Amino acid sequence: MNPIWQYLVVKRAENKLKSKKKNREFSKRQLVSEVRSTEVEFSHLIKEIFFIVIGVCSAGFGLNGFLLPNEFIDGGATGVSLLLQVTLNSSLGVLLIIVNIPFIILGAKTISRKFAVKSIFAIIALALVVHYVPYPTITSDKLLIAFFGGFFLGLGIGMTMRGGGVIDGTEVLAIYLSRKWNITVGDSLLIINIIIFSTGAYLLSLEIALYAILTYLVAAKTVDYIVDGVEEYMGITIISEKNEEIRIMLTEQLNRACTIYVGKSGYQKYGEEKNSKEIVYTVITRLELARLSTEIDKIDKKAFIIMSVVKDIKGGMIKKKPLKD
Known part of the structure; x- marks a missing residue:
């Protein structure tokens, strides 16, 4: 990483952690996690x-x-x-x-x-x-x-x-x-x-x-x-080992409703037990896709994401809880 870029990223991460912590103290693990999130944020x-x-x-x-x-x-x-x-x-x-x-x-x-x-x-x-x-x-x-x-x-x-x-x-x-x-x-x-x-x-x-x-x-x-048109909604299916962190990010940080359903991995050898996984599903508009992608990358860059076009929706919380900072 470029030294100047690294310095800016670390400083930004430290300032964000200090603003979150009342006693201004944080662990090295917290700093590493925040630096990773800041890198994703800057690159996006x-x-x-x-x-x-x-x-x-x-x-x-x-x-x-x-x-x-x-x-x-x-x-x-x-x-x-x-x-x-x-x-x-x-x-x-x-x-x-x-x-x-x-x-x-x-x-x-x-x-x-x-x-x-x-x-x-x-x-x-x-x-x-x-x-x-x-x-x-x-x-x-x-x-x-x-x-x-x-x-x-x-x-x-x-x-x-x-x-x-x-x-x-x-x-x-x-x-x-x-x-x-x-x-x-x-x-x-x-x-x-x-x-x-x-x-x-x-x-x-x-x-x-x-x-x-x-x-x-x-x-x-x-x-x-x-x-693909501003009027279209996007149905987002997210498969990740960090599904709980992604669920919290969607509901608490982005104020989005989501659905959790259980699936099983299909790629298994004969006779092996299929592993169960929790799958996160949410619906957003096209204009909100850039920020959602950024937030998911902060949590898990290896997350498997399926995006599908949803022409229109009715009911639920999608129109009642707009994406806010």
Whole structure:
């Protein structure tokens, strides 16, 4: 391990232990365990920042290289910002921050503070990229603008979501509305974007609104390809020797309900007794997957994890106990 990196990790672990212990004393075993957790936390954070940076650069290219020079709009908070930029002739970077602020506050309350911090970082970075980075104008063909502008914008949104944040806050609003009104997130996004495109048709032109719908559809499909859709839940099955620690982490630290069921190992020689194992099962949203993966790695890097897509759920505690820090 790099000496500087090792020093930072150990110092961070010591500070975390001191904040937990009233007498400020801790054993070497506790320090080793905390150092291991801090290493996992830092490595996951670097990976998530990398995804966000790639996402911001891609979205900036889609906006500056295709949509902005040709006065195109998109759906979501980005579409609202583009619409305001075209009609008010204001700075898009400033508008992106202003429009997304309410959604980030909502995200901090409904998802987690870490999610909100990453999203703020991503949105401010996108605002700076749009304002200062001189991307070349790629084409003036309207069909190519709608298709590739939507593609790079969707790629940016998807990669940022892989990093645990968003650059378009309407996904957060859609999740909130789905929980409050008992409708799917997809339906919520559809309602929001119908309002945006109708406004675009009224203020600009019907042709621009139609191209905007095409841009949005391409962006949405690209996001689906990158992260399989924000509206999908993930069913997580965890098989680990440290299943009790993982159960405690889920219920006490992440405020998530889980189910424990008993299974038996199938890989045994003839005549040998099959070993029983407790298996942990929980359901989370895509936006929460990055943090869950980090926390599991802190406990057991060798844990066998099965992730499956759950289109929608009803009842239980999944919508009553949001992931909090």
